[in-house]
Amino acid sequence: MRRADSVVSFADEIAMIAMYQRALRTLLSLLLCVAGSFALTAAQAAPVAATAPPAPLSLAKVQALISSASRGRATAQSIFAGPGGLTGAVVSYKDAPNAPPSVIWVNDDASALLVGKLIGPKGEDLDKQAAQKVGLLLAPDKALAAAALPATNAIMVGSKGPVLTVFIDPNCIFCHMLYQQLEPLVAKGALRARYVLVAVVKRSSFAKAAAILSAKNPAAALQQDQAAFDPKTEEGGIKPDSAPSKAVTDRIGANNALMSKAGGDGTPMLLFCSKDGSVQQLEGMPRDVNTLLAELASRPRTRLRRLKRSTVQTLPRDMLRQRGACRLSAGKSAPARSG
Structure with missing residues (x-):
């Protein structure tokens, strides 16, 4: 009996030691958690030394x-x-x-x-x-104001709706695709399109742009160019003008310079008044024309006083009666004539 009691007592002692060890580990873990919480709270409460921003460069x-x-x-x-x-x-x-x-x-x-x-x-x-x-490029509102001036000889098509200004090259296939998508929208009065002729894609672009601007009816000439466009060769269908007048040559050169000054890297380049009141600039073929149409504003929010005085002074009197820069896009561009 005494030996059995000794064995039981020894086993009990082992179990109690294991229990004490588990309790000690649990208590130690709790103490560590509490200590860490106090340390974190103290760190959060302690003032953080402010790091001075780097001095502006000279x-x-x-x-x-x-x-x-x-x-x-x-x-x-x-x-x-x-x-x-x-x-x-x-x-x-x-x-x-x-x-x-x-x-x-x-x-x-x-x-x-x-x-x-x-x-x-x-x-x-x-x-x-x-x-x-910093003034190296024209802001979109100033580019739109310049594109709306009669000096660009822009071609306005459509009779009602908001205006989308498009810088277009006669040989640009993406311009051609955009023209095709805009044509039915213009026909049903959903928008008006102002086409500013540039020549930046091919050598023949200049002579074709000149042929369009020199035509008696530039809008019909542009439509002819687009209707006969050859997608395989990416060539517009109008016959080039091999001997354009200096006035037309200067106009195309000025339109090229305007697109470049606006930061345009290629055609088509789009300018339009957005419903948020700003003037937006896009380059390339829009992903969805109907989505773009939904963004066009029919009434302006940007006022002429936001433009520089020098810009306002160059605007035609009838445009100055309009309420804002976005309203400029609703004015009629001068018809393109030769000479």
Whole structure:
């Protein structure tokens, strides 16, 4: 009996030790959790030392980096604050004195350059927005105001509805596809289209644009070009004008320059008044024309006072009676004539 009692007692002691160990581990875990909670609370309550933002870069510092990186071929004309702590620089190039300045980016300590497209969170072209902000490119509202002037000899088709301004090349296949999609909408009065003729796609584009603008009825000439368009060769169907007048030549050249000044990289380039009151600019074939149509505003919200005085002074008197920049797109463009 005594041996059995000893065995039982020893087993009980082992079980009690295991129980105490489990309890000790549980208590230790609780203590660690409580200690961690107090530490976290204290850390949250403790004042965080503010990190001073980096000092704005000077033009001299930016120029030193650009000059070094370009081996003296580029010059920073001016700088401005950019997104995400970047500094924008307006740069010209000694190798291309006639080329317009461009925008490049410098990091916060002027140790590296960013050259190329800077894209925003919604896919917006931040390079182009910056160029518009500093005056290298026309903002969309000013580009629309310029496109609406009689000097462009734009071709207005349609009698009612909001206006879509399209920079169109006679040999541009995407312009042709857009023209085909807009034609039935124009016919039923859903919109009006203002076509600004440019020549940027092929060598024959200039002579074909001249033929359209020199025609007695430019709208009919444009329709002829599009009706006979050859998708295989990507050629408009109108017969080129081999000897256009200087006036027509100058008009096409000025339209090309306007599209370039607006930042247009190709055709079609679209300008229109949006329902939110802003002027929007799109490049290329819209994914869905009906969706685009739903975005067009029939009444303006942007007022003429937002435009520079120099811009307003160049507008025809009948346009100045309109309420806003978006309303400019509702005015009638002057008919295109030769000479």
